[in-house]
Amino acid sequence: LLGRKLLDDQFWEELEETLIAADFGLPTTEKIVGDLKIAAQQQNLTLADDVIRVFKTDVADYIKHPAMAPVAASTKPHVVLVVGVNGSGKTTTIGKLAAQDRKQGRSVMLVAADTFRAAAADQLAVWAQRSGAELVRHTEGGDPAAVVFDGLAAAKARGIDVVYVDTAGRLQTKHNLMEELKKIRRVIERAVEGAPHETLLVLDATTGQNALSQAKLFHDATNLTGIVLTKLDGTAKGGIIIAIMDQVDLPVKYIGFGEKVDQLRPFDPRGYVEALF
Amino acid sequence: TLSDRLAAIFQRLRSRGKLTESDVSEVLREVRVALLEADVNLGVVRDFIAAIRERAVGAEVLESLTPAQAVIKIVHDGLIDMLGGTTEPLHFAPTGPTVIMLVGLQGSGKTTQAAKLAARLREAGRRPLLVACDVYRPAAITQLTTLGEQVDVPVYEEGAGDPVGIARRALEQARRVGNSVVLLDTAGRLQIDEPLMRELASLKAAVSPLESLLVVDAMTGQEAVNVAKTFDERLALTGMILTKLDGDARGGAALSIRAVTGKPIKFIGVGEKVNALEEFHPDRLVSRILG
């Protein structure tokens, strides 16, 4: 695509293929290509590079990426609820975020509210140890809301700055599991004024169009404040985030680009769009 | 659904008189939309439409009293063909332990599916052994040993170490003790991670698995093709397991991975519990993909 010079049919077709291959989805792709064709006409563009340049600017400008809610010293603890489907990278992302907070001198507590999956709390415990965060866990099979209740009580008692609540992976169409999530959220709201201050949907970049359904249903159930797009170190681009921003109005706050503790950074729309080509 | 949309299109086309080939082309565009919506890879969709075009613009459709249904049937049959038609079982060695290696991207469901397979094999009267070859992920070994206890299947683990050595010694133990199936749970990895892909190749060379199964998340998007192709080129897969089909992902990745590797999907994961594993039936997945 970058090698092409002319704005011919083949260029437009290859641009469409590039966006579909990046999981933008057909409707979003057609809208973007349609808008670019109009822009090309209006701006009298003749070179492929010009259109690519317009695309990069327009899409980057369109992508919302406000920072995480600031950790105000006054509201203690600052509570971050982390949700998403199975295997998307929630636990690992929490480990990375905890490490960042610790580097800034904040005290951190991790709450192991995944009481279902084998060794979920053990996995979070490793991340707590790595980042010097505290950990609250119950035995496997217990009530997740109870762990959250205890965790927040302990965090308040100890004057912890930031609490991350790790929840079990769940497919968004499972009614009882989404109800469980709502219950967890209610416990958080009752325990801490203004909490959860951040509710993050962790989304795997390899996910296709189902990501849109994930964003919608998790947002309905638990009022998301942002998305963490993980596994961008792979070949998938997670282009469905454009449709998510359009239809669910959610920003991408962070991207995960590896399995190590330092492989998380704030989302940068320009960098993201550059990487598409 | 696709059949509703096709019925609506044909109704409009029909009102203009006799159906023509270009009318059916419009219909095939609708099929393309449905398949892309379902996450089937663009290249695979192209090839598929080209493969059914001749039949779709033939008399079977143009002269049918129910052309929408005729097209749906052609699409349905074509997708079933593409998925290999029948259910392909696991293969077992005539003598000695059968080694089954599970591979795939991070979080696709390998460890859980390993436990599910172990439970199924145990119920079938075989003596499986689970092997913890993921020495990287925090608490991966604990996850496998916990699942092993749940399904009453022994787990061979050495903690951290060299996965190839661990697999070799696990196989030796299996031979000594009499385990008929050895299930290797490997670490999730990107298909573009050279050192980790070489590790898998070494693992394969060391213990010669009879089955190398790629575990793929049913919600995987367009990259399913590149992932499957690379794993297949590097390892010569013998099959695949499609997971998390208990959600509402359409599962088009199934078509993509089958089309690009030619390897059969042997099982599907339909839940988080250890009994949530089913044999793959192409017709059920096709109905799901077509929405």
Ligand SMILES: Nc1nc2c(ncn2[C@@H]2O[C@H](COP(=O)(O)OP(=O)(O)OP(=O)(O)O)[C@@H](O)[C@H]2O)c(=O)[nH]1
């Ligand atoms: N390559 C890569 N792998 C990642 C990234 N984030 C997480 N992972 C890996 O993805 C796998 C799943 O991560 P988890 O943190 O266990 O995911 P989870 O959402 O907590 O999973 P469940 O609790 O089982 O739903 C692990 O192997 C992680 O190392 C990332 O940004 N890049």
Ligand SMILES: Nc1nc2c(ncn2[C@@H]2O[C@H](COP(=O)(O)OP(=O)(O)OP(=O)(O)O)[C@@H](O)[C@H]2O)c(=O)[nH]1
């Ligand atoms: N709903 C559902 N969840 C599943 C299924 N299979 C696995 N899971 C869940 O998906 C998540 C990831 O499963 P794992 O078995 O840890 O995946 P993995 O491929 O071993 O992950 P890595 O070792 O980190 O690469 C866990 O939360 C599992 O419970 C399935 O068929 N349906």
Ligand SMILES: [Mg+2]
């Ligand atoms: Mg987790």
Ligand SMILES: [Mg+2]
């Ligand atoms: Mg695993």
